[in-house]
Amino acid sequence: MDLNVHDEMTCQVRDVLDRVGDKWTLNVVHQLRHGTRRFTDLKRGIDGISQRMLTVTLRALERDGLVARTVHPVVPPRVDYALTPMGQTLLKTAWELIEWAQTHADDIAGARRRYDSTAG
Amino acid sequence: MDLNVHDEMTCQVRDVLDRVGDKWTLNVVHQLRHGTRRFTDLKRGIDGISQRMLTVTLRALERDGLVARTVHPVVPPRVDYALTPMGQTLLKTAWELIEWAQTHADDIAGARRRYDSTAG
DNA sequence: TTCCCCGGTCACCCCATGGTTCCTGATGAT
DNA sequence: ATCATCAGGAACCATGGGGTGACCGGGGAA
Numbered sequence: 461m462d463l464n465v466h467d468e469m470t471c472q473v474r475d476v477l478d479r480v481g482d483k484w485t486l487n488v489v490h491q492l493r494h495g496t497r498r499f500t501d502l503k504r505g506i507d508g509i510s511q512r513m514l515t516v517t518l519r520a521l522e523r524d525g526l527v528a529r530t531v532h533p534v535v536p537p538r539v540d541y542a543l544t545p546m547g548q549t550l551l552k553t554a555w556e557l558i559e560w561a562q563t564h565a566d567d568i569a570g571a572r573r574r575y576d577s578t579a580g
Numbered sequence: 581m582d583l584n585v586h587d588e589m590t591c592q593v594r595d596v597l598d599r600v601g602d603k604w605t606l607n608v609v610h611q612l613r614h615g616t617r618r619f620t621d622l623k624r625g626i627d628g629i630s631q632r633m634l635t636v637t638l639r640a641l642e643r644d645g646l647v648a649r650t651v652h653p654v655v656p657p658r659v660d661y662a663l664t665p666m667g668q669t670l671l672k673t674a675w676e677l678i679e680w681a682q683t684h685a686d687d688i689a690g691a692r693r694r695y696d697s698t699a700g
Numbered sequence: 701t702t703c704c705c706c707g708g709t710c711a712c713c714c715c716a717t718g719g720t721t722c723c724t725g726a727t728g729a730t
Numbered sequence: 731a732t733c734a735t736c737a738g739g740a741a742c743c744a745t746g747g748g749g750t751g752a753c754c755g756g757g758g759a760a
Contacts, residue, residue, distance in 0.1 A: 476681030481601035525691025536736040553680040560673040561596030571645025656706040
């Protein structure tokens with residue numbers, strides 16, 4: 461029975477990383493932590509993201525019910541993005557991982573230097 | 581000042597995902613949750629991983645001080661892998677993300693179906 | 701003697717991820 | 731009469747992450 465659970469886990473690990481582990485998703489989610497943002501606003505806020513990748517990432521988040529997209533039929537167009545309640549729980553959880561990274565950044569850098577100096 | 585913090589955050593998000601967000605790392609860490617495992621044992625436990633990718637992933641984890649590698653000079657060769665204390669804290673944190681995924685798997689699947697049926 | 705086991709390394713190749721550039725469409729400002 | 735704004739769409743392309751298969755070395759089993 462442990463094996464079955466274990467295989468399910470393996471699958472879940474894969475699923476969550478496929479969902480959230482790409483280059484931009486958590487960045488976008490993080491940008492939305494304080495509330496509604498507009499497309500160009502997000503683009504300016506995320507260093508290095510292209511227009512296309514922002515669109516792709518937002519669409520995926522919208523599809524999964526993590527981000528709500530609101531179109532205002534005005535000109536020039538105005539589209540608002542915000543986290544859904546489920547998106548907010550994701551942010552909360554992912555935040556812990558970010559904090560872990562901050563806490564251990566130095567340890568990892570040190571370990572890396574040691575490893576590289578001994579093993580070439 | 582919020583902007584500076586914000587940019588640092590963006591960087592940290594990127595760093596942690598570069599470290600942990602690839603296809604296999606969390607799977608391997610998860611496999612090691614109960615203690616020491618051997619190479620072939622890990623390979624059998626992670627569905628679909630190739631020998632090369634397991635090696636690459638383990639080397640990266642070792643380099644970052646997250647996994648300890650112990651070679652026993654016997655024949656046939658025996659190599660043990662185990663989480664370091666830092667690796668265990670990573671597992672603990674990542675676990676929350678996995679639990680999030682399990683909790684919301686149905687919601688996401690539902691949202692996805694709705695999205696695809698209306699816009700697809 | 702030949703095969704298998706274990707823990708890898710090496711060389712090669714593919715395709716998915718993501719980047720770049722150009723396009724749209726309505727309108728207000730210059 | 732242009733030009734810029736805003737939110738994308740479409741086509742094209744490059745990189746590298748990741749997969750495949752071969753090979754290694756030394757001892758035990760058949």
